[in-house]
Amino acid sequence: MITTEPTKTIDARGMACPGPLMALIGAIRQGKVGDTFEVWSSDAGSKTDIPAWVTKARHELVSVVEEPAYAKFTIRKAR
Amino acid sequence: MDDDERPLSLVLFSGTDDKLSAAAVLAVGAAAMQRPVNVFLQYYALDAFRRDRIHADHALSPEATAAQVPAVHGQHGEHWSELLKQAKEVGEVGIHACALSMEMFKLTKADLDPLVDDIEGVAAFMADATGPMVFI
Numbered sequence: 512m513i514t515t516e517p518t519k520t521i522d523a524r525g526m527a528c529p530g531p532l533m534a535l536i537g538a539i540r541q542g543k544v545g546d547t548f549e550v551w552s553s554d555a556g557s558k559t560d561i562p563a564w565v566t567k568a569r570h571e572l573v574s575v576v577e578e579p580a581y582a583k584f585t586i587r588k589a590r
Numbered sequence: 591m592d593d594d595e596r597p598l599s600l601v602l603f604s605g606t607d608d609k610l611s612a613a614a615v616l617a618v619g620a621a622a623m624q625r626p627v628n629v630f631l632q633y634y635a636l637d638a639f640r641r642d643r644i645h646a647d648h649a650l651s652p653e654a655t656a657a658q659v660p661a662v663h664g665q666h667g668e669h670w671s672e673l674l675k676q677a678k679e680v681g682e683v684g685i686h687a688c689a690l691s692m693e694m695f696k697l698t699k700a701d702l703d704p705l706v707d708d709i710e711g712v713a714a715f716m717a718d719a720t721g722p723m724v725f726i
Binding site: 527528537 | 673
C-alpha cells in the first residue's frame with residue numbers, strides 16, 4: 512500500500528456522535544479536490560456514519576485503520 | 591425525487607434537554623445526508639428556544655430514571671442548539687415556530703433565538719412536510 516501524508520489530520524477522539532463526521536464535513540468543504548483527510552475517531556457511530564456520508568457526498572473512502580481505542584478514516588475529496 | 595432526498599419533518603413538542611438533543615442529532619444527521627429538514631416547534635419545545643434561556647437547564651424528560659440521569663449529564667456532546675446550528679450550516683434546515691404556541695406563550699419573533707427562521711401556521715408547515723414525520 513502506498514502511504515502518503517494526509518493533507519489534514521483531524522483528531523476527533525473524544526467527540527460524541529456526530530461530532531467527528533461534522534468535523535470532517537467542515538474540513539472537506541474548505542479543502543481542494545484531491546486533498547486527503549485523516550479523521551481519528553473514538554465514536555462508535557463514525558464506523559457507519561463516515562462511510563455512509565462519504566458515499567452520499569460522492570467522495571472516496573481510502574482506508575479505515577482500527578487502532579486499539581479509535582479508528583483512523585482516510586477520505587479523499589473527489590469533487 | 592429519490593426517496594432518501596424526501597424532507598424529514600421533526601415536530602418538537604417536549605422542551606427537555608434530552609429530547610431536544612435527540613431531535614437535534616436527527617436533524618444534523620439528516621442534513622449531513624443531504625435531506626431537507628423541517629422543524630416545527632410547539633408547546634414546551636418552543637419555550638426552550640426563547641433567546642434569553644436557550645442555554646438554561648431544561649431538565650430531563652420524566653422517563654429518565656435516577657439511575658440514568660448521571661449518564662445523560664455525563665454525555666460530552668455539543669449542546670442541542672449548537673447541533674442545530676451545524677445542521678443549518680451543512681444542509682437545508684428550516685426551523686419554524688408554531689403560531690398557536692407563540693400565541694399561547696405570548697411570544698414574538700424577537701423573543702426567540704435567531705435559529706428560528708419564522709412563524710408558521712400548521713397548514714403551511716404541512717405543505718412542506720411531504721416526507722416522514724417524527725414527533726418528539
